[in-house]
Amino acid sequence: MxxxxxxxxxxxxxxxxxxxxxxxxxxxxxxxxxxxxxxxxxxxxxxxxxxxxxxxxxxxxxxxxxxxxxxxxxxxxxxxxxxxxxxxxxxxxxxxxxxxxxxxxxxxxxxxxxxxxxxxxxxxxxxxxxxxxxxxxxxxxxxxxxxxxxxxxxxxxxxxxxxxxxxxxxxxxxAAQPAVAETAPVAGTEPAAPRTELHDALPLSRMRSAIAQNVSTSWRTTPHFSVTVEIVMDAAAEVVRELREGGTPVSYNDLIVKACAMALFRFPQLNNSFAGDGIRMNADVNIGVAVGLPEGLLIPVVRECQRLSLREIAAESRRLAERARTGSISQQEISGGTFTISNLGMYGVDEFASIILPPQAAILAVGAVADRPVVRDGSVVAAKTMRATLSADHRIVDGLYVAQFLGEVKRLLENPVLMLV
Amino acid sequence: MDVSNLGLIDFHAAYAIQERLVAQVASGEAPETLLLLEHPPVYTIGSGGSEANVLDPAISVVRTNRGGDVTWHGPGQLVGYPVIDLGRRGRDLHRYLRFLEELSIRVAGEFGVAARRVPGKTGIWTDRGKLASIGVGVRRWVAMHGFALNVAPDLEPFARINPCGMAGCPVTSLAREADAEPTVAEVAARVECLFPHLLNELLPCETETEGGRHVCCRLQVARGKAPLDVR
Missing domain, CATH: 2.40.50.100 (RNA polymerase II/Efflux pump adaptor protein, barrel-sandwich hybrid domain)
Incomplete structure (x- = not known):
């Protein structure tokens, strides 16, 4: 046998x-x-x-x-x-x-x-x-x-x-065979032997399989909660435009990475990791930036963001995204993240919440910068706003801390000059 | 268990000793043994390692039956090859790797160097790079190969490879991290002293009887103490 x-x-x-x-x-x-x-x-x-x-x-x-x-x-x-x-x-x-x-x-x-x-x-x-x-x-x-x-x-x-x-x-x-007959109408007249379709479950690609494992672990073991803020991006839009005109290609996302790096420095718990019976302190702020690909998702990591200028973050982020898209990214470049940003703004998404990447403490889900009504001095006016939702691990932080962190991110993005000095 | 200090010994000669010991430990003819040694300069690579991580084509590399990718051994680096019967110590490879990390961290600590684990990157690290590398081979649940702790080696040879398969992976040593410059003999003495106790604390040896398990090691330290950071 x-x-x-x-x-x-x-x-x-x-x-x-x-x-x-x-x-x-x-x-x-x-x-x-x-x-x-x-x-x-x-x-x-x-x-x-x-x-x-x-x-x-x-x-x-x-x-x-x-x-x-x-x-x-x-x-x-x-x-x-x-x-x-x-x-x-x-x-x-x-x-x-x-x-x-x-x-x-x-x-x-x-x-x-x-x-x-x-x-x-x-x-x-x-x-x-x-x-x-x-x-x-x-x-x-x-x-x-x-x-x-x-x-x-x-x-x-x-x-x-x-x-x-x-x-x-x-x-x-x-193993109970899933009923596949409904999807396969039998045309023949004779009662055919039961057809065993082997195609009812497609094998997972390695990337899909890795993603499946990570998110399942996270969803099962991490008590998520999420908090959303709306951020006025008029000043940030101005900075992005001016820098681009000056020959420095910078995106909204680069500004968000920089703002998070600075805010994480003040709110370090969100940069730490849950490790069973303790919380691991991470000295460096390594921010992963999710890059969507046809076959899945890669999260290259911009290392030591606390030491990088906006310009350097932009350059590194662009280099990594390019390597992710061309499939030449190394294992080292996608590991060691301490915080992650997922941005679906370019696809017109208003807001969403992401699943935390273990063992990190939080992930920021960023929506589109769009003209929306805001109230200023008692009147409704149009402003460029963006909604950001932080999913956080409740074992490490509480709502108040997350609110304060998001308040700091909002303050920085609404006063972007603070990130340029 | 025995500890044997082999001094400076060729990689192949030490490998032959390990192979013999593995067979003897598996059959119960020899006690578990920790070999401590230094190698003359040699590049080695794990059986699953990629030759692409050897950047200098002039280098010849010895492929061997351990986990991990390419690394360098040479004078000034303390190499430890524990030949340990994991069959009697919980049969958990990850736990054994975490034990080797814990050992290296504690030894580094005794020389004033704060090293740590980096999740997903087995070995021990400081802010300036990798301080100790780990790679293990297991045959019939007896472990061979082990760890290499950089005491005061020339770090230049690491520039010619992607250490452990990581491009641009910085490598450091106790001499670079510590105020004083320890010798391999001093570090070996600390490892020799610490190893048996920590092993029995973190991977207690057990025997099986009809009544269940009982602990057979004389050096056994309170069980359940100091939970190992197993991811």
Whole structure:
């Protein structure tokens, strides 16, 4: 019976791992205990041992690929054994070649892809097994509840796991196939065999997958609240126009970055990070500026904004945005941010709220600068205004602090000369 | 556990010692061992590292089975290769990396240098750059390779690579950060003293019995103390 090799969970905090290399080739004999592959998490590499003997039938992940824990990376089985079709999972670029012929002759029924299994604590407790066996099960991605233990009182032994070898046993119930028939009208007259459409879930791109993971973590773990201010931008518009005419290309967004940098200096809590049982103080103000791309979102970071002039911020911000758009940006240039600004003003958005990028404390969502009615000296007049909404982590700051911070940002943008001196 | 100071030793020679120790620790023939040493100048790269981070084509680089990208080792840098049985210490690679960071931070602190972690960039850092690099390899849950703490090395060789795969990554040393200039021997002495205690504090050794777990290490310090900053 074919055994799936999965990306092991090598740390409580590991969610994905990178396959570094295969130590065995497809078709090669594998003996129990052989090193079959090398995987990396953070700055640690682990040599993966085979828990069963057989032949490496298939590799589903190529060296360099980053995949979620629990992803099937390869299959070991008897020589000549047919392999179940590789399913569409969250794995980027799933291998779908050479699987079509498998169905007819497959001796082993093809279980649907078990999703990466996260053992429920309650369920785990109900099963008798030693800590070592529990850990082995976790590494193999086996749900202990589905294992028939052969030890005293049904205790699960290491041999039980090895016998199962992680193949398919994690499927608690046959994965319910989403009804795809409605979208695929059947034209034929004969009652066709049930069609299994493998296209109902598109694999995520790496960027999409990274974004999905970040925002989910943030939304689940960060208590967000948001506060909006309206800022009169007439003076800022004047400054932008004058600087541009003087040959210095500066955007509203550059002014906003500068204003935030100065305000963060006075309200440093919003530049700090929540770190479990404490708050991490960040000495530098590193502001990420979200850049929308057809395939997703990148957030290049303008470093040490507290030391940069408006002109320098503008130049750096432009350089980074260009590198983000051309795909030449480095990992370093998109990491280490302590605060983020997302600006949808150029798309005519009035106002919106963003999701905080962990472990940062806040993100500023900026709308369009537009002519809006304001009341001045008792009369309604038109002025250029902009709405900015700060989403903040309530574990770090409270409403009053955010209001004061936004008040400072507003004061700076309404008196932009303060940012030029 | 044992601590063994190998002095100045070639990378390949030290690697052979590590390999032998890993096998012996895995089979229970040898105790866990911390190797402390300096290498003659050598560039090494982790198995997943990119050659593109070697900027000078004249450099030859040794590829080895650790995590991380390219780095430089040489005289004036204290290298620590702990051969540790993580199989008995919680089987958590990230936690082990955080332990190596904690060790380096505390040792730097003893020389008056305030170093810190930077989330997502394993190693330890000061305002002026990277003070210690970390890269680990694990075989049958026994760890090899480890950390490299810049005591007073020539920092110029780092300019010819993207250290740890980061372009323009600044690198610093205790000598640059501290008022006094410590020697590798002085720093090694502090590591030797601190390592076993911190290891048992942060990654307590356990055995499995029918009754559950019990702690087997004599050096065990109160458990649950000083939670490790695990992200």
């Amino acid at each position: 074919a055994t799936e090799i999965t990306m092991p969970k090598l740390s409580d905090t590991m969610t994905e791992g990178r396959l570094i290399s295969w130590k065995k080739g497809v078709g090669e004999q594998v003996n129990r205990g052989d090193i079959i592959a090398e995987v990396e998490t953070d700055k640690a590499n682990m040599e993966l041992e085979a828990f069963t003997s057989g032949v490496l039938l298939e590799t589903r992940v190529t060296p360099g690929e980053l995949v979620p824990v629990g992803t099937v990376i390869g299959i070991v089985g008897a020589a000549g054994e047919a392999v179940a079709a590789a399913p569409v999972a969250v794995v980027p670029e799933p291998a779908v070649t050479e699987t079509a012929a498998a169905a007819e002759t497959a001796p082993a029924p093809a279980p649907e892809e078990p999703p990466p299994v996260h053992l429920s604590v309650a369920g785990e407790e109900a099963v008798k097994a030693s800590p070592a066996v529990r850990r082995l099960a976790r590494e193999l991605g086996i749900d202990l509840q589905t294992v028939q233990g052969t030890g005293p009182d049904g205790r699960v032994l290491q041999e039980d796991l090895e016998r199962l070898g992680g193949a398919g046993v994690t499927v608690a119930e046959p």
